Amino acid sequence: MSGTIALRLKFVSRALLLVLLTALLSCQLAAQESDRAEAQDPSSISNITLTGGYLNDLSGANESNGYYRLELNGESIKQAGTPFTSQNLSKPLTKPPKNGSAGDSKDFTLRLEDGAVETGGPILEALNIRPFSVKGKFIRELRGALQVNGQIDGDLSIAAGLETAPLHPLSGLLKYRGANGPNWLILGLQEERLEDSSAGITKNRGLATYRSFVGQGYKWVASEKLAELRKKLPDLLVHRAPTFAEAESLSERIVARFGKGALVPDDSDSIIFNLYTGLKYMGTPPPSTEEWQKLLRKAAESFTTPRDQPTYAVWFDATGWYVLNGRTTGEKRFSNALGLTLKYWLNPEEDGSRWLELRYEIGRVRAAPTERKHFLALSYGFKL
Numbered sequence: 001m002s003g004t005i006a007l008r009l010k011f012v013s014r015a016l017l018l019v020l021l022t023a024l025l026s027c028q029l030a031a032q033e034s035d036r037a038e039a040q041d042p043s044s045i046s047n048i049t050l051t052g053g054y055l056n057d058l059s060g061a062n063e064s065n066g067y068y069r070l071e072l073n074g075e076s077i078k079q080a081g082t083p084f085t086s087q088n089l090s091k092p093l094t095k096p097p098k099n100g101s102a103g104d105s106k107d108f109t110l111r112l113e114d115g116a117v118e119t120g121g122p123i124l125e126a127l128n129i130r131p132f133s134v135k136g137k138f139i140r141e142l143r144g145a146l147q148v149n150g151q152i153d154g155d156l157s158i159a160a161g162l163e164t165a166p167l168h169p170l171s172g173l174l175k176y177r178g179a180n181g182p183n184w185l186i187l188g189l190q191e192e193r194l195e196d197s198s199a200g201i202t203k204n205r206g207l208a209t210y211r212s213f214v215g216q217g218y219k220w221v222a223s224e225k226l227a228e229l230r231k232k233l234p235d236l237l238v239h240r241a242p243t244f245a246e247a248e249s250l251s252e253r254i255v256a257r258f259g260k261g262a263l264v265p266d267d268s269d270s271i272i273f274n275l276y277t278g279l280k281y282m283g284t285p286p287p288s289t290e291e292w293q294k295l296l297r298k299a300a301e302s303f304t305t306p307r308d309q310p311t312y313a314v315w316f317d318a319t320g321w322y323v324l325n326g327r328t329t330g331e332k333r334f335s336n337a338l339g340l341t342l343k344y345w346l347n348p349e350e351d352g353s354r355w356l357e358l359r360y361e362i363g364r365v366r367a368a369p370t371e372r373k374h375f376l377a378l379s380y381g382f383k384l
Contacts, residue, residue, distance in 0.1 A: 048072050051357060053379025055115050058362075059372060067115035067377045074108030077131055077143075104166050104184060105129060105211065116361070117371040121152030125367050129163065141165040145188060149367040155197050155328075157366065159207065161190030170214055183214035190321075198329040205326025210336075215315025221348050223309040234300040237271060244292045247276040271299050309352045312344040321366060330370040337363030337373060353383040 048071070055067035107129050114122035126148040134142055143163040150156035166184035188209040195202050241247040251273050275295060279287070287295065320336025327333065339361040346354040362374045 048384040049381055050384055051379045051381030053357075053377060055375045055377040057118075057375050059374040065115055067375075067379060068113070069379075069381075070112040072108070072110040074106045077104045077107050077129060105186060105213075115377075116373050116375060117151075117368045119153075119371065121154065123365065123367040124148070124150050124152070125365070131165070139164075145190065147190065147366070149365075151368055154368065155195040157192050157194040159190040159192035159366075161188055161207075161209075163188035163209075183212075185212045186210065194326075194328065196328045203326050203328075206324035208322040208324060210318075210320050212318045213315060215313060215317075217310030217313040219311035219348075221309055221311060223348065223352060224350055233268065234297040236268060237296045237300055238293050240268065241272045241276075241296070242293065243289050244276070244279075244286045247272050247292070251276050272296070275299050309345065309348045311348045312342070314340075314342050316340050319365065320363075328369060332364075335364040335369060337361060337365050355381050357381055 050068065050070050052066070052068035054064055057063045057065070108127070110126045112122055112124055117123065128146045129143050131141055131143045133140065143165065145159075145161050145163045147159045148157070149159075164187045166186050168183055169185055170183040188211075190207045190209055191204065192207055193202065193204050241250050250269065254269060254273055316339070318336060318338045320334065322334045323331065339359060341360075342358045344356045345352045346356065357377075357379050359377050359379070360375070361377075362372075364370070364372055
């Protein structure tokens with residue numbers, strides 16, 4: 001008994017240390033990259049959630065048991081669409097996004113799940129993603145990935161590697177069908193250090209990985225948090241570009257980033273950009289600081305609160321890996337897990353902080369590579 005407790009404490013202490021270091025690294029890098037702390041969108045998906053309910057095991061035992069999932073979610077990389085919100089996560093949108101079927105993964109996720117596998121205790125998964133630019137003809141961006149997987153009573157693995165920026169294989173199909181659902185496919189290569197307790201060894205091995213997602217939100221409503229954001233928009237615009245000269249500098253950066261004639265992002269900067277370019281096009285003399293700020297506040301008054309919160313959503317997600325070398329005892333060369341989720345928010349007009357969720361999942365995950373999940377779970381979730 002004491003040996004089991006010691007093993008759990010050893011696992012928890014190492015895992016928590018790694019997760020803490022990863023989270024601190026993520027926060028530090030984000031702080032260095034962002035100059036928009038004052039403009040953070042309150043509808044950001046950065047949150048901690050707890051989901052719990054009943055799980056029906058479909059693997060053969062056909063038993064029901066308790067199930068819970070604790071998650072810490074970071075922001076969406078590049079602020080692209082997610083299944084939960086149409087909002088840009090660093091700046092408020094002035095209108096809902098066009099049909100584009102984009103989407104991206106979160107920069108940091110931490111998940112603790114119990115009840116989905118029979119042995120080994122709760123599953124722990126942590127993933128930190130950091131993008132960086134490369135000078136390539138076909139590849140312009142890669143991402144560094146740091147991943148920790150394991151179980152309380154099982155093995156622990158630590159992996160690091162590279163991933164692609166998201167591919168959007170279903171964009172054409174979804175756009176053709178008039179949908180606006182995000183979808184993405186991410187491919188990667190990792191070097192993993194894994195404890196194989198069944199063989200009594202620790203090994204290094206290479207993995208090819210993938211993660212994918214496709215989803216759609218329905219019956220979108222404008223939440224109260226955006227109504228509060230609308231009240232702050234005039235001050236936000238003035239803070240962002242208090243003078244006509246600063247609006248010119250901001251507009252030049254936008255053109256440099258997106259190209260001349262390109263569509264400007266549908267966020268708060270577009271208000272400043274459009275107002276500035278409109279005055280320049282008409283040949284209007286540069287307004288004084290007081291006149292410019294009055295124009296910005298008047299432009300903010302015409303802002304229409306977009307619908308940012310779905311009433312319900314459905315999505316499909318999948319993760320998998322191929323062992324290039326160093327399979328563990330009982331592990332297959334290729335393994336993956338497929339999931340289908342239906343989520344219904346109980347208070348979409350408020351803050352979307354409570355929901356019911358029905359999830360079906362089948363397959364294996366990195367944290368428990370020899371255990372096959374196959375369940376249907378009905379649960380209630382809320383933001384902490």
